[in-house]
Amino acid sequence: MAELMINGRRMQFEADADTPLLWVLREQLGLTGTKYGCGVAQCGACTVHIDGAPVRSCVMPASALTPTQKVTTIEGLAPNASHPLQKAWDALDVPQCGFCQSGMLMAAAALLKAKPKPSDADIDAAMTNICRCGTYNRVRAAIHLAAGQVQRKQIPIVIEGGQA
């Protein structure tokens, strides 16, 4: 029986030694908010925090972690989706299909912790997650909004023209 500290709770599970953290979270612990997208650390849909740093859990064997390391998943980012990024995501209607958004939010949360006022270049460098629906521009805008760098009404997402 192995043990990890996940979202502030001690959780016990049994898994083969090579099992990536992603599949322990999803299959042993029922935390399905963390997604499988590629399995080779390319897409970032599986991003979680380990001691605050963003990690692609699909290539991180759970057995490589110690019970004192703090794992945070999207379910544990903030109570009731109250993280400033979750609020900004909501304000700007960022998600489309939403499948990549857990990873996007976790990557963005780690970025803001390291750089509370990120530049566009910082965002390009940190946010390498793949979104196929095409939410990148709203993700960028929402990070700036959460960082307090812009106000909602300054974000030029919409739109000229109207009803016909």
Place this chain on the structure above:
Amino acid sequence: MSAAVLSRRSFLHTTGAAAGGLMVGFHVPGLAAAGAAPELNAWVQVLPDESVVIRIARSEMGQGTLTGLAQLVAEELECDWAKVKTEYPTPGQNLARNRAWGSMSTGGSRGVRESHEYVRKGGALARALLIQAAANRWNVSVVECATASGWVLHGGRKLSYGSLAAEAAGLAAPADIELKPVKDWTLAGRPLKRLDTRAKLDGSQVYGMDMQLPGLLNAAIKDCPVFGGRLKSFDATEVEKRPGVKKVVRVGDTAVAVVADTWWRAKTALEALPIVWDEGPHAKLSSADVAAMLKAGLDAPEAAVGSSQGDVAAALAGAARKVEAVYSTPHQNHATMEVMNATAKWTPERCEVWTPTQNGEAALAAAAEAAGLPPSACEVYKLHLGGGFGRRGAVHDWVRQAVAIARELPGTPVKLIWSREEDMTHGRYHPVTQCKLTAGLDAAGKMTALHMRISGQSIVAGLFPQNIRDGKDPAVFQGLNAGGAEGALGYALPHLLIDHAMRNPPVPPGFWRGVNLNQNAIYLECFIDEVAHAAKRDPLELRRELLANSPKHLAVLNAVAAKAGWGRPRAQGRHLGLAQIMGFGSYVAACAEVSVSKKGELKIHRIVAATDPGHAVNPQQIAAQVEGSFVYGLSAALFGEITIKDGRVEQRNFDSYPVVRMEHMPAVETICMPSGGFWGGVGEPTIAVAAPAVLNAIFMATGKRIRDLPLSKHSLA
């Protein structure tokens, strides 16, 4: 588990009970429990707590149709938008109720444009019943009553929809009803926020891959990597001894699956399984073979005619000047973020499937066939899609596989998840085509003739060969037709011939977001640019001349040119490129602004995009679709290419099939300019103008004309 139990709106499930004992509650789409409140009709149910349940037949895959369709129903119902909830009727219910919800197919940007009328009627008829119920109580005429935000009003008194719903449900609906004029809309037409955002912010949204059921097993699958090949044999002896492995099963003629307690164990066991393939007749096929096959079609005497006007051969022969070019676009994979998956449970009497699908009815048909049961003995529960883009609509290969596996374990639910590698190598690929274009100009530089010969793959021939008539696939000519909602060519040319030499390589084709409009717009709009430059004319001015009698095409083109600053001074090194097209019922244009460094590094700074979808149900969601269209279109233009070697797909994952990421993304400025009088789609058309606008701008920046995609094959230095 019976359908009645599963139709409950939420249930608890356990997972990893032996270890963590964690209980997780989640919501599964399905109808509310029978008896909670009677429905007013197929589309609307009002609950005693005043919440309004609006049923949505089309699938939500990110495109916002759930919100847009709900807006249309709520507009007519005049309910309180804050109290609206949505749910999916199941395909089985649609079958049992004589298709009360119409088509469930979600593709071709049809969600709003093909169901706006009957969903609005659903809302309007439900409102009429609520008014009738109130009028009965008050003993007044219905014409004296009004409604507002969930209340029926009469003089100074009012009754809530929730208090009237039970009575209203027992009344007979009017035979028909008049819909509000669009100009009177107050809820539809507004940039409302999506209804499905919240659960996508905290991990609670359940996608197909997240499905859990008591006793669930997991399966990983490997299909023959060579197209047209078969499974010869496998040796399960060692693999079946691995911990957690329950069974190794043959799936049809071509695939083998491992079923285990966890997917990780199933996947790793499958990787260790010795498999012998019969690689079949295409074992040596390469992309070079495919290209040669298509090249031969460019000059073949036989071709199906899409559009014809005047006498192109004579006009070209007599032209003062000819311009000719050959273009090509490769196969693409949909690469949805969520790989193909389905959960199936089979018994000799009944089969149930939980899956993300763009077409619940087609999924049900596929499940029934694979189950060996009539559709009435089967059910499909639609789960949210982690992307669709056309992969999850026409073909339900993964559903058939899941059911075939579940048949080997009667009574046990099995969740099949493809690996990303399986998903990349067993797609239904955007068809491969080439195109030879020849234009004739008169002495004054006026374009008088165009021959556009498309050679290549037909999606319809691959998926619905019964719809090929006299060797012609009409869908190939999307955007190039003489008229019609599926894409009318805006350019007026006295001599025009557009034809298609069908060449179908043994690589399975599919509907890929934007479909044939994508490559047709690349060919047409890059070539028009070539003609303009050859004639030393301004590309905007030439287009305007040819679009003089196509005011809607012209309007979106002018809009992007004006906003992007065409013809005005701009920063050193910045260059513009234009494209326009009509398809999926809508008119779209884009103007891209790029720069290319001396080293050949491309930067796409901004794209101005205009869309005229006729009526705009939610401009905010239209903007989101336009933004997303550039990610999809530019991913293909810049990087996307599925290549074939030894009969199999060479790309394996996102490292070998790169896509647009944050760092590549231009600013997108969306102009939504609905002109009224028609209904167009918005999920796809803009994809088609992404690549040609950028390629035309690259030509302005570098003088290099890229005719063979993707761009990553070429140096811009």
